[in-house]
Amino acid sequence: MEPGTDDEQYLRCVEKDVLIPKMMREKARVRCAAEVEAFTKCCQESGFLMVVKCRDENAALKECLKKHYEDPIFYEECKQEYLHERAEFRRTGVPLKKRLQKLPTSM
Template sequence: MSFSILRNPYVLAGAGSIVLLGATIHQYSNNVAENTGFHFKDPDPSLRIIEKDVLIPKYMTNEAKIRCDDYAAKFRACVDKTEPFTKDRVMTFKTCKKENDDLLECMDGYFKDFNFYLEIKEVYLKEKTLYKACNVMTKDRNIVKDRIRNSAPVDDFTGDFLSYYNSVKSMYEKTGNMDAYDDHLIKSYNDLKAQITAESA
């Protein structure tokens, strides 16, 4: 590697900003984990700390991105205005500071809203229950439903995939509701869980 590259101010500025940004994120993450982890606020004994502070927040991030899409679009538009491989592109965190700050503020607002956490927690619990009940992950369940909607071939489906496909298709044909089988699974699982709890009390 040429040492002239290392002396390039654009490269140094970019590397410095990455280090600074990484340190800032690390410090912020530690502060969140130590002082504002959701396990401090959520007393639910059925969930592990990693579920409260890592898995559910992943769902929160995905949903917050959707709800903050207007700010994300403005940030992307600002970035697109800068020329690739230029100082402005490398220094995007400065060039588009307002747009970036607005996006982070929107995202942060959702993460500070405990009611939003509780809302997304229900989504997480539903997905967790469905996986336990049918052993098919969310993205794969969506593939199954897309195949049914499009009347696409399912020659590659086997095992749990095929069983889930047949059940979803059967209930969809009866009810016209693509999520009818999922709802049935959740109700059956929760009823069984409640029965076991009652019998062990």
Template structure:
């Protein structure tokens, strides 16, 4: 069953044609023109609607001209963010929402910088604060902080690094959309499967 996305004009035309056919047994000539037949073909391929008052989530809409049944699905998200096998978005889509580009990916970059890219200078800064204390360290740890901030600044302004982190995020998001599970959920499922196989082998 297809999803319905029909605009108000299309719904009006369907009811208008149904009225003419019911009461007069005919359709206007302009409705049978080649250009209109092309429009009809496009409508059956993807019906569109902004009529949210008459359509409800889960309702079934039947196209009076083709008999095709459509199930209504409402979402505030664009099609590429709500389509896909699990309704989480198109796995092949590489579009980034504003929160992904401005928040999620920079956070992943920051984590990668602390753990890998600038890990040594980060650990030196942490060690300095542990030795000198949080208050005194504000003055005594300035050299270590400056080294770490310089490394962090260079990485945040490195296009190659950002591109790599973006690709990793998109690959992870694509797999989540394809499977319906996050990376943590997939790892948990793999562990459960491994444990299940080991338990079965030990029982034998």
């Protein structure tokens, strides 16, 4: 696919159904950090009884994540970010994560 063509916006099924939702899950977990932390803490403190004791924390976490998964604006943000990363990879041949690892930590 040549840069600047409409093909740059085309998404394969695996991108639509797997890669973008994966990005959404990762970002949603960051946006729901308070709920993730509360659920994790509850589970660590409750041991085997976590299924019973952490219902409220689990429900709050699920609700927060669901809110993001079902948000079409959030999906579009993740899709555009994915398309940008894919375009950069096609241009440079280096995945974004590898490029970020090579950046100096101090300047």
